[in-house]
Amino acid sequence: MPVLRLSKDIYMQMVAHCLGGLPDEACGLLVGPYGGDEVDHIFATPNAAASAMIYQIDPREILRADRQAQALGFDIMGVFHSHTHTDAYPSPTDMAQALDPGWHYVLVSLRDSHPVVRSYLIADGAITEETVEVPGLEGPG
Amino acid sequence: MAVEVRLPTVLRTHAGGASVVSLDGATIGEVLGKLVAEYPGLAGHVVQEDGTLHKxxxxxxxxxxxxxxxxxxxxxxxxxxxxxxxxxxxx
Structure with missing residues (x-):
């Protein structure tokens, strides 16, 4: 199974950003080596759709994240977003708009009291789940 | 006008892996036309057949x-x- 590695700090930032976005979905970009499996940092963005059903990242935010990534010798390597009332699994809307087979698509489900973080590769309409490794994080993701 | 075009990761496979391409052109349309002329695999991915930007x-x-x-x-x-x-x- 492919792997996505996050530091505990990045994991906590991502979950906190998602909780902070409630009741809407929250989102952000993953920065690191494109096609690699280790996230260097996240770029939390507003949800331009301001919706509990969909998310959208303003291209201006994507440009800012891309420039920041470039300055560090990285690229945008994926995206994360929350599902407020459903599983941490790509929805049909997610599938239809998952464009980059090299990106990691991270889902944070806030349905239950404990956030659930899972990650996927999406290529040619096929979903492959990957293991999310967060060294030092206690208990199930 | 000499410009640099930065490609998103998803399109780089159609451009021989390049992340930045240096091109000439007076307008965006001209620059993108030259980009596709250099990397025909990008045809339809940026500007659609009807001449509008891809959604x-x-x-x-x-x-x-x-x-x-x-x-x-x-x-x-x-x-x-x-x-x-x-x-x-x-x-």
């Missing part, structure tokens, strides 16, 4: 979205950085 990309000249300027007719200043950005959205 899954946004094009910026430096800090401005060309959709809010003159679209493909937007002039490009010498040394401008043109960014082709992927649309990022879902449900």
């Amino acid at each position: 899954f990309v946004n094009i910026y000249v430096d800090d401005d979205d060309v959709r809010y300027l003159n679209g493909l007719d937007t002039p490009v200043p010498d040394g401008a950085e043109i960014s082709i950005l992927p649309a990022v959205a879902g449900g």
Whole structure:
């Protein structure tokens, strides 16, 4: 199974950003080596759709994240977003708009009291789940 | 006008892996035409057959979205950085 590695700090930032976005979905970009499996940092963005059903990242935010990534010798390597009332699994809307087979698509489900973080590769309409490794994080993701 | 075009990761496989391509052109449309001439695999991925921008990309000249300027007719200043950005959205 492919792997996505996050530091505990990045994991906590991502979950906190998602909780902070409630009741809407929250989102952000993953920065690191494109096609690699280790996230260097996240770029939390507003949800331009301001919706509990969909998310959208303003291209201006994507440009800012891309420039920041470039300055560090990285690229945008994926995206994360929350599902407020459903599983941490790509929805049909997610599938239809998952464009980059090299990106990691991270889902944070806030349905239950404990956030659930899972990650996927999406290529040619096929979903492959990957293991999310967060060294030092206690208990199930 | 000499400009640099930054490609999103999803399109780099169609451009021999390049992340930045240096091109000439007076307008966005001209620059993108030359980009596709150099990398025919990009045809249809940025500008559609009907001549409009693909809905899954946004094009910026430096800090401005060309959709809010003159679209493909937007002039490009010498040394401008043109960014082709992927649309990022879902449900």
